Amino acid sequence: MSAPAQEVTRRPFSESTVVADAGDGRFTAEIGERFAVGDKAHGGLLMVLLAKAALGRLAAGTGTALDPVAISTEFLRAPGLGPVEMSTEVLKLGRTASVAAVRMTQGDKLMLTATVTAGRLPTDAPRWSDLPDIAAEPPAEALDRSANRLAPAAGLAASTEVRYDGETIPFVRGEQGPPIIRGWTRPIGEEPDVLYALLAGDILPPTLFNLGDPGWAPTVQLTALLRAHPAPGWLRLESRSASVRGTWFDEDVTVVDSAGRLVCQARQIALAPLPRP
Template sequence: MTAELVTDLDPVSSIDAPFGRVCALTELPTTTPDVGRYLGVIEKIWTVGPKVHGGTMVAASAAAATDRLRSSDAALVGMVPIAASSDFLGAPNPGEVEYAVRIRKIGRQICLADADLIQDGRTLVRTTLTFGRLTDADPIYAPQHSDMPVQPPADAVGYEPDSVMGRVVHVGQGAELYLDREWARFLDGEQGEPRLRLWMRPRPADEQDPDIAMFFAMMSADMSPPVAMNLGHFGWAPTVQMTTYLRRRPAPGWLRIIATAHEVGGRMFDEDQLVLDSAGMVVAQSRQLALVPQR
C-alpha cells in the first residue's frame, strides 16, 4: 500500500455501474489470428494510491479472456474463469488499457487461456486462466464462519473519500467497503495477529448482471490491506504472484472477506483471502506472495 493520493476522483451514484465499465471491452483489429485484442478503461476510483488495484486488473483480464473464449464457440457460453494466476510486471496507471488474449486449450470440461494487460506498449500484468463450469450444488464440506456478521456492524470503518482508509484506497467510491475495526489493530496504533476482515458490496446496477457480479467477486478476493500492517509494517507491499479462484456465483448482498497469513518473513509474506457471500457460501479465494513493507 502506498501513501500517495489521487485527489481528482469523480463521485459514483448508486444507480451507476462503475465495475461494469471496467468489464466493458471493445474488440480491436488484430493482425495475429490466434490473438484477440480488446480495449478497456479502468477509472481512477479503482486505484490504491495512484496505481490500479491488483484485483481489478485480474478481474478485467478475466473478462477479456471470457469474451474471447465465448465468442470462439457457442458451446462455451457457460464457461467461466475458475482460476487466474497472475504475475505483475509493472503498475499500470488508471485510464485506457489493452488486453491480448490467446486461447491455449478448448475442452469439454476445461479450457485454458492467457491474457496480457498492456499499457503504452508494455505488458504489465500477465494472467493464465483456467475455465470450467460452476455448480450450485451444496458443498460436501465447508467450515462455518458464523462469528463474522453478515453485514458490517456500526463500528466498522468505512472507505469514504475523506476517511483514513479512503484517502489511499479509492475502491470504496465504486462499491461499498468496510473494514472490521476489531481485527484491524493497526488503526488504533496497536499490533495483533496478521489477519483482517472486510465487508464489500457492489453498486445495485453491477450486482444485477450475473457476469459483472462474478468478476466483482474475483476482484474482491484482493481487497484486504496487507495483513503485515497489524505487525507494524506499513507501506507498499508489492504482490510477487497471486492466484485467484472463483467457486460459485455470489448471492445478492454483502460479501465477507477474511484475510490471513501463514508466515510473515523478513522479506516476503503470504496472504490468503476468503470471500463468502450473504448466504455464507465460498464464492472466491486468493493466495498471494508479497514483499514485506520495510519499517
C-alpha cells in the same frame, strides 16, 4: 500524464470494467480513478480485466459464455491510469475446462500476464465446507472505510462499500496485532457477481499493517479460485498471513457470500510494505 478525473456513477464496478473487443484476440480497457490506489491501478481490478478478456476470447471459440474458474496472475509492473491493451491466446478448448493466456500491456511495456481457466461454476449445495465464522452483514459498529479514510485512495473507497471488523484492524488505532483482517464488501448500485467476488479477494488492506508495517505492499503473484456465483448482499471476507520472512509475506483471502457459500479463494505472495514513491 494521468487520466482525467472520473465521477463516481451509479454502478462504478460495472462501468469501470468495460472491455472492448479490438479483434484478432485483442481487447482494450481504460483504467480510471474509480479503482485506483494512488496513481496506480488496483490489483483486483486488473485481474477482473484480464479475466474478462480471456472469457471474451474463449466465448468466441466455444460459442457460449463461460464462468471464470481460476486465474493465475503475474504482476510484472504496476499499470498507471489510462488505456491498456490485452492480447489473448487460447491454450485449450474443452467440454469441462477451457484455458486462455492473457498479456496486458500499457504503451510498449508488458505489465501483467495471466492464465485463466473457465468452465461452469456449480450451483448445487456443497457437500462439505469449513469457512470463517463471520456475520452475514456488518454490525452497526463495523468501521466504514470511506468514512474512516482507511483506504489509500479516495477513488476506490468511493467506488465500493467496505466495512471492517474493528477488532481485526488494530493498526488504525496505532496498535499491533496478528496479521488477520476481516470485513465485508459489496458493489455500489448493483449486486455482486462472480467478477466482483474476484475483486473482493484483493480488497482488504495488507495484513502486515497489523504488524506495524504500513506502506505500499506490491503483489508479485496472485492466484484466485472462483467457486460459485454470489448470492445478493454483502460478501464476507477474511485475510490472513501464514508466514512473514524477510521481504516476503503471503496472504490467503476467503470470500463468502450472504448465503454462507464460498465464492472465492485468493492466495498471493507479496513484498513487505515499501515506502510509497
